[in-house]
Amino acid sequence: MERAYKVYAINNGTVIDHIPTPLALKVVEILGLGSEGVFTIGVGFQSKRLPGGKDILKIENRILLENETDTIALIAPDATINIIKDGRVSEKRIISIPNRIFGVMQCPNPNCATNKLGAHRHFRLEDKEKMTYRCEYCERVTEIIPANLTAPE
Amino acid sequence: MNSFKDRDMISLRDMTIDDLWTIVSRTGEIKTGKHRDCLKDKTIASLFFEPSTRTRLSFESAVVKSGGSVFGFADPGSSSQKKGESFSDSIRTVTGYCDAMVIRHPVEGAARLASEVATVPVINAGDGANQHPTQTFLDLFTIYEEFGRLKNLKIGIMGDLKYGRTVHSLTHAMALFDAEMIFISPPSLKMPSTILSDLSEKGVSFRTLIAPEGAADMNLDILYVTRIQKERFGDPQEYKNVAHGYRIDKSTIAALGEQVRIMHPLPRVDEIAEEVDETPNAIYFTQAHNGVPTRQALLGLVTGGIN
Numbered sequence: 001m002e003r004a005y006k007v008y009a010i011n012n013g014t015v016i017d018h019i020p021t022p023l024a025l026k027v028v029e030i031l032g033l034g035s036e037g038v039f040t041i042g043v044g045f046q047s048k049r050l051p052g053g054k055d056i057l058k059i060e061n062r063i064l065l066e067n068e069t070d071t072i073a074l075i076a077p078d079a080t081i082n083i084i085k086d087g088r089v090s091e092k093r094i095i096s097i098p099n100r101i102f103g104v105m106q107c108p109n110p111n112c113a114t115n116k117l118g119a120h121r122h123f124r125l126e127d128k129e130k131m132t133y134r135c136e137y138c139e140r141v142t143e144i145i146p147a148n149l150t151a152p153e
Numbered sequence: 154m155n156s157f158k159d160r161d162m163i164s165l166r167d168m169t170i171d172d173l174w175t176i177v178s179r180t181g182e183i184k185t186g187k188h189r190d191c192l193k194d195k196t197i198a199s200l201f202f203e204p205s206t207r208t209r210l211s212f213e214s215a216v217v218k219s220g221g222s223v224f225g226f227a228d229p230g231s232s233s234q235k236k237g238e239s240f241s242d243s244i245r246t247v248t249g250y251c252d253a254m255v256i257r258h259p260v261e262g263a264a265r266l267a268s269e270v271a272t273v274p275v276i277n278a279g280d281g282a283n284q285h286p287t288q289t290f291l292d293l294f295t296i297y298e299e300f301g302r303l304k305n306l307k308i309g310i311m312g313d314l315k316y317g318r319t320v321h322s323l324t325h326a327m328a329l330f331d332a333e334m335i336f337i338s339p340p341s342l343k344m345p346s347t348i349l350s351d352l353s354e355k356g357v358s359f360r361t362l363i364a365p366e367g368a369a370d371m372n373l374d375i376l377y378v379t380r381i382q383k384e385r386f387g388d389p390q391e392y393k394n395v396a397h398g399y400r401i402d403k404s405t406i407a408a409l410g411e412q413v414r415i416m417h418p419l420p421r422v423d424e425i426a427e428e429v430d431e432t433p434n435a436i437y438f439t440q441a442h443n444g445v446p447t448r449q450a451l452l453g454l455v456t457g458g459i460n
Binding site for chain 2: 109111112113114116117118119135136137138139140141
């Protein structure tokens with residue numbers, strides 16, 4: 001029997017699968033999608049890989065750049081990314097956490113120049129296994145937690 | 154070639170062991186009378202957005218002694234930020250008035266931000282609880298001057314190891330020189346675990362103690378003392394009890410051995426008894442005085458007056 005689509009297929013754009021539930025809205029936020037284009041979200045699908053369930057995000061008519069898809073790895077390291085062109089998968093993109101993060105992570109140090117003096121947020125990867133980053137300004141090391149990720153500056 | 158010319162001095166993290174050797178050796182040359190007038194015709198801005206005595210005066214003395222001129226402000230009340238100008242705009246303006254700028258600011262990362270908008274070298278004279286690299290440079294020079302080497306020394310670092318930026322930077326630098334380190338502090342003010350695990354990963358030898366007496370048989374070359382600040386404790390009596398155990402006097406020196414040299418970034422309150430000042434073990438005033446030639450060397454290097 002043909003599978004009933006719960007999230008409609010797209011002809012062109014980017015499909016992000018295996019986002020841990022309920023982080024699809026967080027992905028929308030860090031990609032800055034809120035105010036532009038059409039996207040559909042499915043939340044809470046059963047998944048063998050993700051026992052807590054998975055979300056799916058389909059973004060129409062927009063091919064995400066590699067630095068954007070790598071940012072998704074910060075909160076959804078097992079996400080699978082398919083680039084769709086003319087109704088077919090044209091690229092299965094491998095993602096890995098970025099060496100640098102610009103804009104989307106807020107420094108948790110309230111006395112940091114990014115929070116006090118208008119410096120642009122910028123972190124460098126400190127430890128890949130521990131998923132820690134060092135703020136370029138105050139030099140404080142921080143773990144990645146979804147709460148610290150926001151819309152791009 | 155001078156790899157320092159036009160360089161910003163923001164953080165110990167940006168420095169290699171060769172950089173540290175260059176600063177130490179040029180400082181030694183300054184003290185023997187070389188590089189006179191290395192800041193001739195240079196104008197240095199001294200921008201202190203937070204009050205400081207030793208650091209500001211020693212920078213300003215360094216400029217004058219090297220034949221340069223200095224202008225600036227000693228507290229934020231006299232800057233145009235009070236009128237609402239942004240920090241970045243202040244820096245963008247002042248960069249056109251000088252050949253290098255020295256900045257102290259209470260916000261962590263302020264000096265890094267300044268270095269991004271300035272077109273002249275920026276020297277960090279302290280950014281909040283983050284970095285104070287020139288203090289570490291003068292500490293290293295003082296150690297070299299005293300021992301004739303920087304490698305393979307045994308150093309005890311005592312006091313507030315949790316919040317002290319000076320001890321964090323010194324620990325980072327001494328690790329580069331294969332020092333053996335002994336950290337002495339109350340449990341509530343111990344060295345952050347991130348720094349300790351970093352040292353372990355680099356294979357640096359260290360121990361932690363809760364009282365200076367524990368270091369009695371260790372034959373320490375240096376005991377670096379820092380102030381335990383009252384405001385870290387909610388209860389004044391608790392502060393008094395704790396601070397008393399971290400006070401150095403002649404009997405502590407007798408226990409640690411006559412070879413030990415006592416350092417302190419100053420100001421001290423009562424963590425080193427005045428009776429220690431007259432002993433050959435006390436080198437903290439020499440250390441403070443070395444702030445001037447160290448800053449002469451650094452300013453000379455970044456402005457190109459010293460190669």
